[in-house]
Amino acid sequence: MNVKTLPAADGLRLVLNPKDILAHFKNWDAEHGRRYRLSVLGTKMVVFGDPAAVHQILRDRPAQFKRMSAIESVFAEMGIGGLFSVEGAEWKRRRRLVTPAFNPGALRGFGGTLDLITERLRQRWQREPQDVHADLMRYTLDVMANIAFGYDLNTLEGGGDAIEQRLQQLFPALGRRVTAPIPYWRWVKLPADRRLDRALADLRREVGEVIEKARANQGAEPSNFIEAMLRAQDGDDPLTADELYAEALTVLVAGQDTTANSIAWLLYHLAQHPHVQQRLRAEVTDGTERTYLDAVIQESMRVQPVAAFLYLEALEDVVVDGIEIPAGTAVVTAQGRSAADAANFVDPEQFRPERWLPGHTGTHQAKASIPFGTGPRFCPGRNLALLEIEAVVRMVLRDFEVSIPDGAPAPKEVFTFAAAPEGLVLRLTPVR
Template identity: 40%
Template sequence: MSAGDRVRVASAALLKEGCLLPAQAEGIEIVLMRHRGTVFAYQGRCPHRGTLLAEGTLDAGILTCRGHGWRFDCASGVKVGQPDVCLRRFTASVAGPDVLLSRGEVLAWKHEAADSCRPEPQAATGAPARSLSQLPGPRGLPWLGNVLQLHKAQLHVDLERWCEAFGPIYRINLLRRPVVVVAHGEWIDRILHDRPETFRRARAIEALSREIGSVGVFSAEGADWRRHRRPVAQALDARHLRDFFPTLAIVTLRLKRRWEKAAAGNRPVDVQQDLMRYTVDVTTSLAFGYDMNTLECEGGIIQQHLVRILPMIDRRVNAPFPYWHYFRLPADRAYDRAVQAAREAIGEFIAAARQRLGQSPALAAHPNNFLEAMIAAQAAGEAPLSDDELYANIFTMLLAGEDTTANTIAWMMHFMCLHPEVQHKMQQEADAVLGQNDVLRDMGDATRLTYIDAVAQESLRLKPVAPLFFLEPNEDVEIGGYRLPRGTSMMLLTRPDALRESNFAAAREFRPERWLDDSAAAHHRSGFVPFGSGPRLCPGRSLALLEIKAALSMVCRQFTLSHAPGSGPVDESFGFTMTPTGLRVVFAGRNANN
């Protein structure tokens, strides 16, 4: 192979034995690995859902994707147990300080991938694409469009109702602005797979983030997103979670003590609020080693700011126009003060963490929290992020890690109350896995909680905490036979496909067992995307599932749950996420021998 047919993709010094390294060549994702001294290079996205393979794990020569656990032999690229699925391999060589690939092989793969991953998520019919104006949709008022027909707290329900009337792709109008709603699972999968090149988050999200100086991995796009993604994903990988696990156990014990007091007094509990405290304590401990302990001590400086910030972000994302650019309401001024106070507090945490790392160089090899891991990577030249960008990712982690996980656990507890037989099976599993312990003591035991995991998946299917994704195309695309111009506002509606009988038998029934059979992997192919999908799969997914299993295994080991007598019906409220309202639970202690 001539020198001109080779392209440099990485520094050989960064490619360590037994580790995965992301790279790019000719605009496509590559995953590099060194196993037993040999360098291997493969396509960078999993063929299942497009998850970045470099964010997976490499153990005993097996590459495991973090998305849904697909496993590949690193020497051949063949999927374990399914030899007809194989990763595209590229000829790799090390020349001095550089890792080189065959340019011709990379370009050939780029051409093949482009042919198989066109923006059109529907088979071509031969008919010309129809225009945006030809999309069906509800009639609205002149100029206002459908604004007055949408109820803020029930936005997802309104959109789902229209989906039943107009099909899996339709159009609404908000103050003369067309918005395309997509509710077809395969189309949603393709759209999420084709980020960040073909599709991006709605520009309003990035604009709001820039206004408060917090463009992190959630809101960044293009090359900026790639810079943010790797250090954030590394800081939340299995090794760092394993180091953090003892702290998670401590916070879970505090939640246990809080609910033991409620059980002793036979006091109904607003579990969603308590779970918000739990996830805030977990997130702040993991984020920057700050023990807020809102479970035992009311308040907390960061918590005081978050309760003002989250509602305003939701309000502005869904506002018909940016009124705050022209005048400030009292709530906007309170929001500004909260953002500034949060920035100052996080700045102090960054300074303290940098001082700890300076005083203890060994800490860089084994950081205690997300912030230390990010600063260590920054100092080593592995994370080219400024302090403002460090702040943005800490801020993002706090916002994203609080109510999403809390709401998921709350919905699971609601279903436990509705289905005592499910609760009993969960208790049996928790008893077997935890033994004499009150909480999970070994992170490895979390993988044994298969039934609790099934309850989590089924709860996310029926009550997705993120039922809407706000996106737009970076170029003109065709979806479902309709042409969407660049910049068209889009809403991806994720629940309708999960409630179709063609995808799930008895789709509207709560059946956790459906996730335990051999065909469970098939349920991940029809728009079931509770943590997103593709390259931008939520980097905090593993942490969220670990929190869910830690909290619910403790609950099942210690308590029996029931809805509080006289409490109102449990309903859905859409804000930053989909929250249960009216959920009050009574805890009853279990006999230790049960």
């Protein structure tokens, strides 16, 4: 089948300006439709935005597709090869041993932590001039460090320490290395790479102590993810200490900015649509219903998914949407595009939570919006992310009015690990 191939200069743009990857893809989606070919420094890629194609690719894992190779190797060499980045039989083993720690029973044990940290965020927003996005990054970092390995970083109250500094080196390094055209650090270490190595060694030692404590504490109700994973081991081939460490760090990496950015975009949508904010506030303070809250969350993640694209590779020769894909070809699933397509949602550019309520009219292909992915590698942190989103939204609606100050520019969507709202300016005015 004839499919448009974009000029090599377009592929080069992705390499030269990785922060703007999302904008490039969006322009090409608008121009070239639901599938097109791209070459990035000689690597051939096919981009798919049709919901059936996206579902096929994400479903046929781990046999036919895997995540882009750089993800597996970069995470592994940093010692954090966990559920997100491992592949094949090893991924199956990890998924079996790790996901019970995410089940609703385990999450209930984390409720107190969430309440405590949400209260810290509320107090910070009552007292300080707000940088909402930066504070949400602190919030999710504090939640995830507490939940992943029981460590109260408390960056919200200024308690950031050496562990925080080590983590703050890790996150951008991952994004940089996964998108780097040449893995130079495997041959030459720059000062930043040496600092990163030291930070990783220190983290491994510090989290190692937590793992030892958790092993000694196995009778008690799990209070963090490492304890919950230890409890979930089935005796047959249990996770080693290195693997427990990798999984705890994976949870931090996969769960921090995805959740912070999702909440930030949601608050931005509420500020842009005061009538939605008003209706949601009424529902939340009334306390009996939660239908509209669910609809607002779904709509916010449809309009602005933080993982609008996933980067994969074909493991076998396959046919997708009529195109023959040889083994080894890079494949991009553009689920953000299918969520923004008029063929799937009526007036797709409109933020309209009502479309998720019973009785709505017009085109509505719910399966075209998959902010947490789909298939066997569907996000296991979804329930925890939703708990965090809900905790912040309820707190904000109870205590603040969210607005956009006059003249504030619209935030720019940039690619870090997840789509971030760069330059977001929101005002939170206390209402009680």
